[in-house]
Amino acid sequence: MTARSGFERLLMVRSEVEEACGLLASPSAELLDRCAGVLESACSDLMTCRSWVMDSHGNPEALAEARRLQASVRRASHLLQIARDYYQKWSHTWVAMTSGYTARGEAPAPVRRGLVSLMG
Secondary structure (H helix, E strand, O other): OOHHHHHHHHHHHHHHHHHHHHHOOOOOHHHHHHHHHHHHHHHHHHHHOHHHHHOOOOOHHHHHHHHHHHHHHHHHHHHHHHHHHHHHHHHHHHHHHHHOOOOOOOOOOOOOOOOOOOOO
16 A cells, blocks of 8 residues: 555545544434444444554654544544433433333333344
């Protein structure tokens, strides 16, 4: 991978992460699904330029872009945590509203359903 193509790949990865941040600004279930795909794509793209990134220690342009990418990843992480907390609280509220109360007048503990993934 040439220096230019490696740098361009890094720019593309940051662009994908920033697209995911935009989707997380109002995280509906559909947008969360789209966001997952965008972040998976960014991870795949980052892996394809990993060796170039590792060999670019002395390149100030690459280092600056890597720092911008790191900031975008931190922002995406923060937005994902906010979305997770929101849906977790909503789930708890929904369970409390639909499950009644215990003999002590408290909402019951939420029932966690396991997910099964079968691959053939």
